[in-house]
Structure formats: C-alpha cells, structure tokens
Amino acid sequence: MRELRWATLGCGVIANQLAQAMESKGRKLYAVANRTHAKGVAFAEHYGIGKVYDQIDDVFDDPDVDVIYISTPHNTHIAYLRRALAAGKHVLCEKSITLNSDELREAMDLADANHVVLAEAMTLYHMPVYKKLNDIIASGALGELKLIQMNFGSYKEYDMANRFFNRNLAGGAMLDIGVYALSFVRWFMSSKPDQMLSQVKAAPTGVDEQAGILLTNPDGQMATVTLSLHAKQPKRGTAVFDKGYVEIYDYPRAERATITYVADGHTEVVEAGATDNALAYEVEDMETAIAGDSSVMHLDYTRDVMDMMTEIRCNQWHMYYPEEERA
Known part of the structure; x- marks a missing residue:
C-alpha cells in the first residue's frame, strides 16, 4: 500500500503536533489548508510542506489528498466534514467532533455513503497504556467494574471573549474538557450510560463553566x-x-497507570507508550482503519459520548449554540 497523503485543515497547536508526529515517522504532511493564507505559508515553510492552498476549501477538491485532519474550532467542524466526506476524503477530526448527535449522525451517514473512514481524534483511545489495561481487565484479575470517578478542571482567566467562554465559538466545559472525561468513562464501561443526572453552573456568556454529572449504565456501573x-x-x-x-493521572495522553489490589493492598504500575507520541499513535491507528480495520478508531464510542453530551447539555441544561438555534 502506498503512503497516504495527509493534509491539515488548520495550523494551530494540534496541527503543529501532527506535523511533528509525521516527522517522527520520517514523513511530512502533504498539504496545508488554513483560513489565513499567510499563516498556512509560514506553517508549511517551518515543516517543509510542499503545498499550501490559496483558499481553505481547495483542499477538498485536491485529488491527491487521501486524509484530512480537521483541527479548527468545534462549531466549524460539521461544515468541513460535509465537504471532506462528500469529496471522498478520509477524515480525522479534533474533539469534539461535532456540536451534537444530529450533526454526528449526518457525518457518519456521509462517511458510509462515500466509503471513507471518519474518526474523532480522541487521544486516550490510542494510547498504548489503555490497550494494556484492557488486557489486564479481560484476564479477570480486577473482577467486575463498579464505579468510575473523573476529574478535569482548568483555570482559565475570566475573559469572556476567548474561545473557552465564547458562545459563538462553541465554548464551555462539556465540549472542551468533558469530552475527555466521558470518553474515559465509555472506554471502561461495558455499555453506554442510559441514566444521567447533572448540575451546571453557567458562565456569564451562557456556556457551561462548571458541572457535576452522575451516570449509570444498564449493567449498574456508575460514574461521577x-x-x-x-x-x-x-x-x-x-x-x-x-x-x-486503577488510577490514571493526566489521563487524556497517559503513559502510566497504577493498580491497587484490594486483597492485600499491593500495587502494580502499568506503563506503555509515551505521552509525546500521542499524535503518532492516532495517525497509526487511522491508517490501520483506512487499510481495513476501522474498529481501532472507536467511532461507536465517539457516538455514545456525543449522545451523552447532547442529552446533558441540550436536554437537561437547555444550553444551545447559535448554530443549533438556527437549525
């Protein structure tokens, strides 16, 4: 199989990490698409990338592009997904992949219709330590899952214009950091939670600033x-x-976990992979999926997490973004 040609749509922090991941594999991105052309040119020059599009939409019409990595703000994703998937491009899209479940279903239908792979760039699904933990769990050494406890808190300055609090940029805790916590929950739970209770504190802009969530699935497994x-x-x-x-710190890109066995209190440290290689693992799994094994990208988990986020944010909190109000 020939080497796949990747284009980045966006040239921010994640795009830089993607370019570096490619370099670590002895490869380069094929092309750069960015809304501000000058930034795209500077990015391409820095990483020795051969093609920069004059207009951001030109990437969808390029027959030489196989895979597009979308790393623009959440609320722009669905428009770019429509163009990319309809053009027959495989797409790896930054979290949160869409704003809500309806948008994700539309994107999944487009991917199916055009026979391409669609996936969310959820790093923890691809970190080797999680795969190693799954083997330990499958062995029965830990018994049955009962509870999951999740924390994720950032201190962002109270600037209501920045993307974290800006409603026009799909700000808020759920889509920015909650997606990681819920993806962890879904990774370990045997099925999607069907009972959800929550409380929320809104920022002055009306997006979710702080939240507490309680989840239970049909098997009686619970998460906070x-x-x-x-x-x-x-x-x-x-x-x-x-x-x-099992305890895992810095879980989105974890390389280490500690298991404590309750019978005698002894601990086991599980290490696998490296945090710095997170984007390289995503690229490897995406290319495996394109080669035929799409299960490594866990789009079913992405769908379940999006369903949870939509139920909580929209149906319980009644918090909507402008794009959703126009729908």
Missing part, C-alpha cells in the same frame, strides 16, 4: 464526573473494580 473551566483540578481518572482499582 466533575468539570470546571475556572477551578484547577488534577486530570485524574479512577476505575474501581471489585478486586482492585
């Missing part, structure tokens, strides 16, 4: 999630089984 954009918390995830519990 606390989120904040204005109160620092450790990025800590704990999965509690009847024979032991």
Whole structure:
C-alpha cells in the first residue's frame, strides 16, 4: 500500500503536533489548508510542506489528498466534514467532533455513503497504556467494574471573549474538557450510560463553566464526573473494580497507570507508550482503519459520548449554540 497523503485543515497547536508526529515517522504532511493564507505559508515553510492552498476549501477538491485532519474550532467542524466526506476524503477530526448527535449522525451517514473512514481524534483511545489495561481487565484479575470517578478542571482567566467562554465559538466545559472525561468513562464501561443526572453552573456568556454529572449504565456501573473551566483540578481518572482499582493521572495522553489490589493492598504500575507520541499513535491507528480495520478508531464510542453530551447539555441544561438555534 502506498503512503497516504495527509493534509491539515488548520495550523494551530494540534496541527503543529501532527506535523511533528509525521516527522517522527520520517514523513511530512502533504498539504496545508488554513483560513489565513499567510499563516498556512509560514506553517508549511517551518515543516517543509510542499503545498499550501490559496483558499481553505481547495483542499477538498485536491485529488491527491487521501486524509484530512480537521483541527479548527468545534462549531466549524460539521461544515468541513460535509465537504471532506462528500469529496471522498478520509477524515480525522479534533474533539469534539461535532456540536451534537444530529450533526454526528449526518457525518457518519456521509462517511458510509462515500466509503471513507471518519474518526474523532480522541487521544486516550490510542494510547498504548489503555490497550494494556484492557488486557489486564479481560484476564479477570480486577473482577467486575463498579464505579468510575473523573476529574478535569482548568483555570482559565475570566475573559469572556476567548474561545473557552465564547458562545459563538462553541465554548464551555462539556465540549472542551468533558469530552475527555466521558470518553474515559465509555472506554471502561461495558455499555453506554442510559441514566444521567447533572448540575451546571453557567458562565456569564451562557456556556457551561462548571458541572457535576452522575451516570449509570444498564449493567449498574456508575460514574461521577466533575468539570470546571475556572477551578484547577488534577486530570485524574479512577476505575474501581471489585478486586482492585486503577488510577490514571493526566489521563487524556497517559503513559502510566497504577493498580491497587484490594486483597492485600499491593500495587502494580502499568506503563506503555509515551505521552509525546500521542499524535503518532492516532495517525497509526487511522491508517490501520483506512487499510481495513476501522474498529481501532472507536467511532461507536465517539457516538455514545456525543449522545451523552447532547442529552446533558441540550436536554437537561437547555444550553444551545447559535448554530443549533438556527437549525
């Protein structure tokens, strides 16, 4: 199979990490698309990328592009997904992949109709430590999952114009950081939660600033999630089984987990992969999916997480973005 040609749509922090991941594999991005052409040119010059499009939409019409990585703000994703998928491009899209479940279903239908791979760039699904933990769990060493406790809190300055609090840029804790916590929950739970209780504190702009969420699935597994954009918390995830519990810090790109076995209190440190290689793992799994094994991208988990976020944000909190009000 020939080497796939990747284009980045956007040239911010994640795009830089993508370019560096490619370089770590002895490769380069094929092309750059960016709304501000000068920034695209500077990005391409920095990484030795051969093509910069005059207009951002030109990337969709380029027959030489195989995969597009979308790393623009959440509320722009669906418009770019429509163009990319209809043009027959495989797409790896930054989290949150869409604003809501209806948008995601539309994108999934387009991917199916055009026989391409669509996936969310959720790093924890691709970090080797999670795959290693799955093997330990499957062995029965930890018993049955009972509880999950999740924390994610950032301290963002109270600037209501920045993207974290800006309603016009799909700001708020749920789509920015909650997506990580709920993806962790879905990774370990045996099925999607069907019971959801929550409380929310709104920022002055009307987006969610802080939240507490309680989840239960049909198997009786429970999870608690606390989120904040204005109160620092450790990025800590704990999965509690009847024979032991797993603790993971900095869980979105974790390379290390600690298991404590309750029978005698001894601990086991599980290490695999490297945080710095997070984007490289995503690229590898995406190319595996394009080669035929789409299960490694976990779009089913992405769908379940989007359903949870939509139920909580829209149906419980009644918090909508301008794009959703126009729909």
